[in-house]
Amino acid sequence: MEALARSLVSAVPAIAGVPLWTVTLLMMVLSAAVLLAFALTFGGLGSYVLRKVAGDIQVRIGPNRVGPYGLLQFLADGAKLLLKEDIIPAKADRFLFILAPYLVFVGSFAAFVVLPFGVGLTASDLNIGVYYVMAVTSLVVVGILMAGWASNNKWALLGGMRAAAQIVSYEIPVGMAIMPAVLIAGSLSLQDIVRSQGGLLGIFGWNLFHNPFTFFSFFLYFTAAQAETNQTPFDIPEAESELVSGYNVEYSGIRYAFFFLAEFGDMFVVAALATACFLGGWHVPFFRAEALPALWGNLLSLAVFLIKAFALVLVMMWVRWTLPRLRVDQLMRMSWKYLVPLTFVNLLGVSLWLLIFKGKGIPALIASLIG
Amino acid sequence: MTTPAEALPTQEMLINMGPQHPSTHGVLRVLLRTDGEVVVNAKPDVGYLHRALEKIGERVTYAQFMPFTDRLDYLASMNCNCAWAWAVEKLAGIEVPERAEYIRVIVAELNRISSHLIAFGSFTADMGAFTPFLYSIRERERVNDLFEEICGNRLTYNFARIGGVSADLPQGFLEKTKEFLDYFEPKIPEYNNLISYNKIFLHRLANVAVVTAEEAVAYGLTGPNLRGSGVAFDLRRDEPYSVYPKLEFNVCVGTGERGQVGDCFDRYMVRINEMRESVKILRQAIAQIPEGPVLAKVPRLFKPPAGEVYFRSECPRGETGFYVISDGTVNPYRLKIRTGSFVTMNVFEKVTKGLMIADIVAVIGSFDIILPEIDR
Amino acid sequence: MGLKQYIADIVEAVVTTAKGMRITARYGVDAKEEITQQYPEVRREPSERFRGFLHNDIARCTSCTMCVKVCPVDCISLEAVRGADKKMVLASYDINIGRCMYCGLCVEACPTKCLTHTSGYEKASVDRGELILHFVHEDPAEIKARVAKQVAEAAAKAAEAAKAAEAAKAAESPKMTESLRPGKAEGSIVPAAPAFAAAVGNPGGGNPGGPKAPDAAKEEWEKKG
Numbered sequence: 001m002e003a004l005a006r007s008l009v010s011a012v013p014a015i016a017g018v019p020l021w022t023v024t025l026l027m028m029v030l031s032a033a034v035l036l037a038f039a040l041t042f043g044g045l046g047s048y049v050l051r052k053v054a055g056d057i058q059v060r061i062g063p064n065r066v067g068p069y070g071l072l073q074f075l076a077d078g079a080k081l082l083l084k085e086d087i088i089p090a091k092a093d094r095f096l097f098i099l100a101p102y103l104v105f106v107g108s109f110a111a112f113v114v115l116p117f118g119v120g121l122t123a124s125d126l127n128i129g130v131y132y133v134m135a136v137t138s139l140v141v142v143g144i145l146m147a148g149w150a151s152n153n154k155w156a157l158l159g160g161m162r163a164a165a166q167i168v169s170y171e172i173p174v175g176m177a178i179m180p181a182v183l184i185a186g187s188l189s190l191q192d193i194v195r196s197q198g199g200l201l202g203i204f205g206w207n208l209f210h211n212p213f214t215f216f217s218f219f220l221y222f223t224a225a226q227a228e229t230n231q232t233p234f235d236i237p238e239a240e241s242e243l244v245s246g247y248n249v250e251y252s253g254i255r256y257a258f259f260f261l262a263e264f265g266d267m268f269v270v271a272a273l274a275t276a277c278f279l280g281g282w283h284v285p286f287f288r289a290e291a292l293p294a295l296w297g298n299l300l301s302l303a304v305f306l307i308k309a310f311a312l313v314l315v316m317m318w319v320r321w322t323l324p325r326l327r328v329d330q331l332m333r334m335s336w337k338y339l340v341p342l343t344f345v346n347l348l349g350v351s352l353w354l355l356i357f358k359g360k361g362i363p364a365l366i367a368s369l370i371g
Numbered sequence: 372m373t374t375p376a377e378a379l380p381t382q383e384m385l386i387n388m389g390p391q392h393p394s395t396h397g398v399l400r401v402l403l404r405t406d407g408e409v410v411v412n413a414k415p416d417v418g419y420l421h422r423a424l425e426k427i428g429e430r431v432t433y434a435q436f437m438p439f440t441d442r443l444d445y446l447a448s449m450n451c452n453c454a455w456a457w458a459v460e461k462l463a464g465i466e467v468p469e470r471a472e473y474i475r476v477i478v479a480e481l482n483r484i485s486s487h488l489i490a491f492g493s494f495t496a497d498m499g500a501f502t503p504f505l506y507s508i509r510e511r512e513r514v515n516d517l518f519e520e521i522c523g524n525r526l527t528y529n530f531a532r533i534g535g536v537s538a539d540l541p542q543g544f545l546e547k548t549k550e551f552l553d554y555f556e557p558k559i560p561e562y563n564n565l566i567s568y569n570k571i572f573l574h575r576l577a578n579v580a581v582v583t584a585e586e587a588v589a590y591g592l593t594g595p596n597l598r599g600s601g602v603a604f605d606l607r608r609d610e611p612y613s614v615y616p617k618l619e620f621n622v623c624v625g626t627g628e629r630g631q632v633g634d635c636f637d638r639y640m641v642r643i644n645e646m647r648e649s650v651k652i653l654r655q656a657i658a659q660i661p662e663g664p665v666l667a668k669v670p671r672l673f674k675p676p677a678g679e680v681y682f683r684s685e686c687p688r689g690e691t692g693f694y695v696i697s698d699g700t701v702n703p704y705r706l707k708i709r710t711g712s713f714v715t716m717n718v719f720e721k722v723t724k725g726l727m728i729a730d731i732v733a734v735i736g737s738f739d740i741i742l743p744e745i746d747r
Numbered sequence: 748m749g750l751k752q753y754i755a756d757i758v759e760a761v762v763t764t765a766k767g768m769r770i771t772a773r774y775g776v777d778a779k780e781e782i783t784q785q786y787p788e789v790r791r792e793p794s795e796r797f798r799g800f801l802h803n804d805i806a807r808c809t810s811c812t813m814c815v816k817v818c819p820v821d822c823i824s825l826e827a828v829r830g831a832d833k834k835m836v837l838a839s840y841d842i843n844i845g846r847c848m849y850c851g852l853c854v855e856a857c858p859t860k861c862l863t864h865t866s867g868y869e870k871a872s873v874d875r876g877e878l879i880l881h882f883v884h885e886d887p888a889e890i891k892a893r894v895a896k897q898v899a900e901a902a903a904k905a906a907e908a909a910k911a912a913e914a915a916k917a918a919e920s921p922k923m924t925e926s927l928r929p930g931k932a933e934g935s936i937v938p939a940a941p942a943f944a945a946a947v948g949n950p951g952g953g954n955p956g957g958p959k960a961p962d963a964a965k966e967e968w969e970k971k972g
């Protein structure tokens with residue numbers, strides 16, 4: 001951020017006199033605001049799309065009353081949630097009860113910081129980006145557990161416990177499944193990972209097609225990440241039909257909206273991470289976005305990145321409206337017996353592959369054979 | 372040395388599931404004593420929907436009780452309507468025109484399909500897959516359309532009458548029914564592909580809450596729940612009434628396809644297969660239905676002879692039986708209703724021991740209970 | 748659990764999930780499969796036999812009370828008085844559609860077929876009194892008073908006629924006069940509405956006896972809850 005600020009100061013003479021730290025601070029605030037706006041809009045539009053997809057799949061129409069095609073439904077919902085009475089149960093632990101939604105929201109929102117939206121569009125290109133995402137999204141579990149505990153409701157408590165068990169056990173396969181991308185790029189920075197998938201090989205430069213193991217890694221990651229973010233079929237902490245609504249059963253109004261937004265935020269983070277690590281991130285197939293002037297390159301790569309990520313989000317919704325829910329013990333079994341061993345085998349496979357073929361993927365090998 | 376379990380004593384938790392709960396299918400209350408997620412004991416507490424139907428039956432005339440049987444099992448009103456009519460006819464020895472009997476069988480089987488559709492849909496929704504529910508509702512809507520045409524209502528039909536049915540089939544009804552059957556039959560394999568054989572679904576149901584054949588008989592289970600345990604007993608075949616002897620159909624039983632005989636999946640599959648059989652029955656009935664009157668001559672002030680009768684018929688949720696004592700006046704002296712769901716609740720506590728909380732939902736769904744039948 | 752089983756499990760899970768997702772996708776993209784009707788704008792025609800709100804064509808109603816007797820939930824209340832021409836005159840005919848279960852028994856029982864189901868099914872109200880449909884729009888007390896007046900006039904006429912007859916016959920048979928006194932003639936007709944209403948018996952209708960304005964009936968209904 002500071003480097004960026006310095007370059008900005010040197011590039012724009014008008015602000016040359018302003019101290020560097022002010023510019024840096026302003027930029028920080030600005031990027032945070034932009035990201036927040038994006039997260040909120042995505043949460044709103046995501047809920048709209050989710051319902052539309054549900055409607056389509058379930059031979060219904062979905063929201064269509066507020067605004068054209070019901071597009072403004074989320075605004076109406078937001079207004080409704082804001083106007084609703086804010087109920088805090090009498091026996092609840094007030095402090096934790098109020099704190100929990102923020103923690104959950106921050107946990108999912110903070111991950112946006114390192115997402116590589118475009119060629120140069122990252123709020124902060126941390127050199128431990130992947131690690132940071134993993135760490136910060138785990139914060140969500142603290143919030144959920146807190147919400148479950150503070151509600152002083154048995155259903156909520158059960159939901160909280162389930163969430164804790166689930167997220168803790170799915171951290172491992174998620175981390176392991178994403179490792180291949182890190183190995184290939186040789187860096188934990190998400191921008192580096194994206195850059196490593198470039199080249200004029202088009203979609204064959206993507207990690208997805210790097211070698212058979214990365215191919216499986218993608219699906220393993222996608223599955224495990226859905227579980228980590230409590231999406232159906234792994235939504236047991238909420239489990240509408242069992243735990244009524246799980247950890248957020250006692251929440252209403254805007255506090256509930258925070259859980260809701262966090263859920264969509266998580267969804268996007270998962271999709272974005274999968275895009276960045278396996279689907280070439282902001283790389284445009286057969287085209288070098290980096291070569292364009294900064295503005296157009298950024299815009300184009302941003303659009304491509306969002307398209308890829310949204311496509312994945314759509315798939316998540318599609319899965320959500322198809323599958324039934326697992327049981328708690330089955331969920332654990334799936335993690336420990338299936339996903340964890342498989343991701344380890346995959347990691348081993350990728351490592352060996354990189355060792356044997358000197359870091360080249362199948363497309364690269366074929367290309368070198370031909371030419 | 373103390374084991375970790377001793378060092379950290381845990382407590383059992385008492386959870387109140389219902390009467391307001393999304394998957395208790397109404398106002399059923401289950402008292403769960405759990406050890407974490409594992410259910411130590413699940414005690415159903417019924418009675419939240421008690422409407423004193425039996426007492427009402429003693430206060431209104433035989434004909435007037437008909438609309439109340441709609442409320443006995445609102446998802447299978449036709450079956451209950453017909454059961455009441457058959458019971459009273461048996462009591463009074465009324466000869467029912469054959470066409471009326473065929474119409475009754477047609478509507479009863481249609482209603483069985485729509486009731487099983489709800490069972491299927493709500494069960495999958497309980498399991499977390501919401502989409503099949505909408506599909507099942509879509510099909511049921513078409514049955515409702517048919518019923519609306521035949522009797523004017525979409526839920527509480529009040530269609531049967533003592534001595535026949537209230538009205539003859541409207542023009543083109545049989546063709547429309549056939550159309551529906553043609554539309555509906557291919558949907559069943561689709562359901563199976565969509566969810567029945569889904570791995571997650573199978574895992575949730577197979578080997579869960581096994582009711583053995585002996586238990587099922589001992590606890591008095593009836594209907595699909597009994598057949599799910601592998602006992603081939605169907606009143607339509609084993610104690611034939613109406614025109615069922617003239618119709619051919621299989622009695623579907625649980626086979627332990629993916630687990631043990633009598634688990635949740637078997638009960639679920641019995642319902643799916645019964646929809647197929649109902650389609651078969653309907654096709655035959657449509658082909659065989661004769662012309663003729665639809666209502667026998669029954670005096671307006673109907674007074675059956677003194678006596679008592681027990682009539683049971685195969686409803687979607689098991690045996691619905693009416694025990695009527697008549698003292699020769701216009702209303703029954705005593706009326707006792709036996710319903711499938713109520714009896715099913717007996718075995719609930721036994722089979723849910725040691726399951727997980729999520730399984731309780733599966734068990735409730737697989738028994739396909741309906742609260743008005745439990746509480747009456 | 749052998750490795751073979753392990754792999755078979757994974758394959759089955761993937762295959763069955765894919766199958767299910769194919770079906771949902773087909774419905775998802777096929778717009779023709781949408782079955783929602785935009786209700787207030789698009790309405791489906793109720794069928795011919797649709798059992799909607801009840802309607803009584805009171806011009807044809809004979810006040811026979813068959814409908815009242817057959818209704819299992821006592822939601823029809825009817826008051827009638829005997830008119831001058833010996834026919835019953837409806838003083839009030841109310842159906843509480845908040846209580847009605849649309850079973851159609853009353854319609855089947857009606858001998859003149861004046862009671863029918865309409866295809867109406869939309870009625871929401873914040874006031875339960877509004878759920879009582881009044882088919883006789885005049886004040887029952889007025890009707891009763893009018894009928895009573897008519898009856899009295901008729902009786903008076905009859906009495907006059909009787910007097911004339913008496914005068915004519917007086918010469919022949921003085922004994923007859925006793926039995927044809929005006930007072931007696933009046934008593935033979937049933938003018939008293941409350942008595943009739945009580946005989947009809949409407950335990951639930953809210954108008955058990957005596958003339959009552961519709962408002963009063965409403966109030967009483969609300970009191971009953």
Ligand code: SF4
Binds near residue numbers: 801818851854
């Ligand atoms: S439809 Fe049934 S409940 Fe309604 S008034 Fe007629 S008999 Fe009574």
Ligand code: SF4
Binds near residue numbers: 813815858860861862
């Ligand atoms: S049954 Fe028909 S004619 Fe008789 S009182 Fe009722 S509405 Fe009038």
